[in-house]
Each structure stands twice: as C-alpha cells, then as structure tokens.
Amino acid sequence: MNAKPSTTPPGAPQAVARPIRTAASLILVRDSARGMEVLLLRRAEKADDQNSGASVFPGGVVDTHDRSLHTMCKGLDDVAASARLGIPDGGLDYYAAAVRECFEEAGVLFASGIDGALVELDRLPAGRLEAMRHAAEQGTDALLAMCEPQGWLLAVDRLAYFSHWLTPPGMLRRFDTRFFISEMPAAQDVKPDGREIVAHMWLKPAEAVDPARGLKLMNVTRRTLEQLAGWDSAAHCLAHARALTGIPLNMPRLADGPEGRRPVNIEEAAYAEIGRLDPEGRGDARYALEAGLATQLSPRIRRMAGDEESPHSYFVGGDAGQWALIDPAPSGEAQAGAAPGPVRWLLSTAARTEQAAAALEQLRSSAWPDATVLWPGAGEMLDLGGATLRTLQAGPPEDGAAARQFLLAEERFLFTGTAQSPAVPAGDEVEWIAPASGFIVRSS
Known part of the structure; x- marks a missing residue:
C-alpha cells in the first residue's frame, strides 16, 4: 500500500469569502403525448459567466425593487409567503422575482386578468406584446407600469415552492436560490429574449439528463431534473410540490477525486467529512x-x-x-x-x-x-x-x-x-x- 499525498489540513489559509446573492427560479412543466416535459433555456456564451452556455430553468437575482410588486401579487401576501419559505419577511420578493425573471427571459407571464384567469398573451397583437416585453426588461418598475393599466395581477398563487439551494463555498459567484414550480400557462409561447437566453427546449426530464443529449447542466439543474423524472404528469408533480413541508437547504460542497473536482450533494457519504475539512470551499477534500x-x-x-x-x-x-x-x-x-x-x-x-x-x-x-x-x-x-x-x-x-x-x-x-x-x-x-x-x- 503506497502512501499518497494528504489533503490540505484544517487550519490552512482560508479562501476569500464570496458574497451570497438571493435569487429565484421558476420550473415550468407541461403534459404532452410523450409524458411530462420541462422547459430548459440555454444561456448565452459569456466569458465571465460560470454558467455560460448552460441549460437552465428561468430565473435570476431578486431585485431590491421586487418588493414594490407586492401590491400586484394575487392570492398570497408577504406573511404567508415568508412562512412558506421559512424566513421572517420578504418571502413574497422571491415569488415576484420568479414571475418577473420568467417573463424577462422566456416571455411567459404569470398574470391574471379581472376574471381571475391567466392572461393569454398569444391573443395580443405581436407589436403590443413585443413592446410590453421590452418595457418589462427595463426593470421591476417597468413590469409594474405594464400590468397596472390593464388590471393584471401577478399570479404568484400558481407557483408552488419546490426546493432551496445554496451555491457551494469556493465558487466565484454564490446564489441562495428558491425554486418554484408551475404548469406552463395556456395560450402562451416561449420566446427567449435573444440576449441572456438564446434558445429553449421542452424535454422529458430523463431526456435532459441523458449524456447523449450533451446538455451543459449545473449540479442543481441536473439534480432537479432527476427528481422530476419520477412523475408522469404535471398534475401529479404539482400536487407533490404543494404538499411539501419543511423544505431543507441543499448546499453542495466542492471536492476532488478520480473524476476531477465536482460538487458533492448532501446525501452523499463524503458530505459531512468535506464540510469539516474544507468549510471554505478550497475543493481539496475528497469524495473518494x-x-x-x-x-x-x-x-x-x-x-x-x-x-x-x-x-x-x-x-x-x-x-x-x-x-x-x-x-x-x-x-x-x-x-x-x-x-x-x-x-x-x-x-x-x-x-x-x-x-x-x-x-x-x-x-x-x-x-x-x-x-x-x-x-x-x-x-x-x-x-x-x-x-x-x-x-x-x-x-x-x-x-x-x-x-x-x-x-x-x-x-x-x-x-x-x-x-x-x-x-x-x-x-x-x-x-x-x-x-x-x-x-x-x-x-x-
């Protein structure tokens, strides 16, 4: 038995602390003749983006102005939203951000008209829809100004809280992200913005994680798709999501091993040891x-x-x-x-x-x-x-x-x-x- 180099011992110089930004993401599912499908968006290639070219769910950073959307949210107030997310306040910010980001990136808007039904964007004149989309991309206040004159309310009550993930320590950018899930609204089409998002696809979850498909998937996306593969219909999936209680925080940890450095998830055998040996996320602890x-x-x-x-x-x-x-x-x-x-x-x-x-x-x-x-x-x-x-x-x-x-x-x-x-x-x-x-x- 030949001795191999030891990992960096506890007490080694700490990695630079990375700021953690709050974010929200919205998983869209739909039923098809082939079974339940999920929407994936392909991010544009960017040199400074650790997720460049990845296939992702719609989502992004919670904006400080998202709180101004509270008065436009239907069926859920901040007290109830915060209780659902397990935080003191500001829970409705995440729901609002998920709706806003989904519209900005994919052109899908969760909004209800006066009759309580989801708005049917495909029935709007093309020019009007593009103008609304362009206006909403200018920021949260623009989305507010777009919905108010038409009497639309953000249909956050259609979103089910699904999971909570924190980017591993040691990553260049860290996000504390709440994931929501909902069924794709009828009479709407996905229209990527062409800048942040350059393509979209509807796939069965098992197809998306198939290596033959060749998609670049972040750990959280892959793990979520693997979980979604367990349901045969959108109704069953959403019923499960709405029944969830005590949703835990998932924070993977980076570690090294035979397959190179990768995130180690909370259910893996090495997780607790990695947390003890490398809490700063240097990535030199081992998963094998x-x-x-x-x-x-x-x-x-x-x-x-x-x-x-x-x-x-x-x-x-x-x-x-x-x-x-x-x-x-x-x-x-x-x-x-x-x-x-x-x-x-x-x-x-x-x-x-x-x-x-x-x-x-x-x-x-x-x-x-x-x-x-x-x-x-x-x-x-x-x-x-x-x-x-x-x-x-x-x-x-x-x-x-x-x-x-x-x-x-x-x-x-x-x-x-x-x-x-x-x-x-x-x-x-x-x-x-x-x-x-x-x-x-x-x-x-």
Missing part, C-alpha cells in the same frame, strides 16, 4: 478514498485509507509529538513513511486473540520496533501528552475476548474499527465517528 490515501482529519488525527482487505488506520497524537497508531495495516512499511511523528503505541480495535496478538507483535517488530503494543481494557486511559484516548468495549465478548473502540476525548472522535454497529456513549461525548471504512460522519 483510494487505498493508501493519507488525510489529515485534524492536527491530532491522520487517517490512512485501507483497501478491501484491511480497515482504515488512524494516527492519533497529542501535543508532545508522539503518536498512537490504531489498526495498523498488515503492510506497515508504507504507513511508516506517512507517520506524522514517532509512533509510540500500536492499538487494535479487534478482539484480543492469540492470532491477533501474534500478528500485531510481528508487525511491530518489522515496521515499528520502537513502539509498544497495547491491549487496554474498557475504561482504561492512554495519555498521549495533551490528549487522552479512552477505551470502550465495542460489544459483548466472543470466545472470551471483546472488540474495543477508542475515544479521543478532546475532539470527541470515536474510532470504531471493525464494529459494525458502534455503541456510541450516551450524552455529548461523541461528535464524530471514524469508521473502519468510508468517511467520518457526525454522531446522530
């Missing part, structure tokens, strides 16, 4: 652990990733610069080169048997001749010099011997070793669990 990869989990802990036949090994040390090695790999020579300092103790989470004890002693003599092999019992402490390892019994004894876990008290780190279902101590003694394989996780 190759055998032999050394990772500095904290100033006191370094992990050597195991392979299919051996668990992870953990170097654990205190302020004195002497280290304990928990579960050393059978080929200890490679690990010796990755040790952060002198290894004084060898520990094992396995049950102490004659075979296990002989194997660990043989490894000590060949790779760690200056170390001492310890088999502490439950409750025993090991002073690392400024840090303490406490031994816990991992489960009931088997054949007279019991597996063990080790708790680094100062960092509330529990090393579980081969235990399949670790018995986590009650209370708040454990914050992080370091398993035999995979990534560290927060204690539930």
Whole structure:
C-alpha cells in the first residue's frame, strides 16, 4: 500500500469569502403525448459567466425593487409567503422575482386578468406584446407600469415552492436560490429574449439528463431534473410540490477525486467529512478514498485509507509529538513513511486473540520496533501528552475476548474499527465517528 499525498489540513489559509446573492427560479412543466416535459433555456456564451452556455430553468437575482410588486401579487401576501419559505419577511420578493425573471427571459407571464384567469398573451397583437416585453426588461418598475393599466395581477398563487439551494463555498459567484414550480400557462409561447437566453427546449426530464443529449447542466439543474423524472404528469408533480413541508437547504460542497473536482450533494457519504475539512470551499477534500490515501482529519488525527482487505488506520497524537497508531495495516512499511511523528503505541480495535496478538507483535517488530503494543481494557486511559484516548468495549465478548473502540476525548472522535454497529456513549461525548471504512460522519 503506497502512501499518497494528504489533503490540505484544517487550519490552512482560508479562501476569500464570496458574497451570497438571493435569487429565484421558476420550473415550468407541461403534459404532452410523450409524458411530462420541462422547459430548459440555454444561456448565452459569456466569458465571465460560470454558467455560460448552460441549460437552465428561468430565473435570476431578486431585485431590491421586487418588493414594490407586492401590491400586484394575487392570492398570497408577504406573511404567508415568508412562512412558506421559512424566513421572517420578504418571502413574497422571491415569488415576484420568479414571475418577473420568467417573463424577462422566456416571455411567459404569470398574470391574471379581472376574471381571475391567466392572461393569454398569444391573443395580443405581436407589436403590443413585443413592446410590453421590452418595457418589462427595463426593470421591476417597468413590469409594474405594464400590468397596472390593464388590471393584471401577478399570479404568484400558481407557483408552488419546490426546493432551496445554496451555491457551494469556493465558487466565484454564490446564489441562495428558491425554486418554484408551475404548469406552463395556456395560450402562451416561449420566446427567449435573444440576449441572456438564446434558445429553449421542452424535454422529458430523463431526456435532459441523458449524456447523449450533451446538455451543459449545473449540479442543481441536473439534480432537479432527476427528481422530476419520477412523475408522469404535471398534475401529479404539482400536487407533490404543494404538499411539501419543511423544505431543507441543499448546499453542495466542492471536492476532488478520480473524476476531477465536482460538487458533492448532501446525501452523499463524503458530505459531512468535506464540510469539516474544507468549510471554505478550497475543493481539496475528497469524495473518494483510494487505498493508501493519507488525510489529515485534524492536527491530532491522520487517517490512512485501507483497501478491501484491511480497515482504515488512524494516527492519533497529542501535543508532545508522539503518536498512537490504531489498526495498523498488515503492510506497515508504507504507513511508516506517512507517520506524522514517532509512533509510540500500536492499538487494535479487534478482539484480543492469540492470532491477533501474534500478528500485531510481528508487525511491530518489522515496521515499528520502537513502539509498544497495547491491549487496554474498557475504561482504561492512554495519555498521549495533551490528549487522552479512552477505551470502550465495542460489544459483548466472543470466545472470551471483546472488540474495543477508542475515544479521543478532546475532539470527541470515536474510532470504531471493525464494529459494525458502534455503541456510541450516551450524552455529548461523541461528535464524530471514524469508521473502519468510508468517511467520518457526525454522531446522530
């Protein structure tokens, strides 16, 4: 097992903080003979745009003037909108911005006439529609001036709140975006503005994410399309959206790995570890652990990733610069080169048997001749010099011997070793669990 370079340790220089802008996006769906389709707009190519050329849903930044549209919103006030979004106030700004951006980018307007029905823009003379579109593109106040004389109200009650995403730390531009969803209004056609948006397409969600289609999709767009692929009709999709409660914030994190740097989503195994090691979004944490990869989990802990036949090994040390090695790999020579300092103790989470004890002693003599092999019992402490390892019994004894876990008290780190279902101590003694394989996780 060859040691590989470690990731940047916690405490490395922090990335420059990026301002976060609030935004709103509107997902439009419709039924067709082929099933439910979703509208995607292709952004223009721009050198300074991280989403240049991407296929996206209509949307954009919430404007400070969007609050002036509150009086024009139908069926929803700011109190109800804010409660739905889980914020103190200003929730209606997002709904209004979603409607405004959809009209500016796609020419689709969610507005109701005096009779309460959605306006039928296709019945308007072409010249009048273009003039209205041009006026609305001048800003929020222009949209207000366009709707008021005709008695139109923004039909925000047709929008269902769908999801909440925050751009990962480390990105050049970060957006805190609320996504809404609605069915495409009848008697309206999509008309891209030709500047920000250069093309549009209606696709089944599964078609849009198919690599053969070749669309450039942002992570949030791809994840949303994958979710939408689960519904066969617009009615079923919207019924689901309107029934949602407690919509969580999704904030991916950038990480590196065999496929290059990419966003890691909240449900992926590596997510919690990436958040601990790289909260600033440098992107140097990992979403895959190759055998032999050394990772500095904290100033006191370094992990050597195991392979299919051996668990992870953990170097654990205190302020004195002497280290304990928990579960050393059978080929200890490679690990010796990755040790952060002198290894004084060898520990094992396995049950102490004659075979296990002989194997660990043989490894000590060949790779760690200056170390001492310890088999502490439950409750025993090991002073690392400024840090303490406490031994816990991992489960009931088997054949007279019991597996063990080790708790680094100062960092509330529990090393579980081969235990399949670790018995986590009650209370708040454990914050992080370091398993035999995979990534560290927060204690539930």
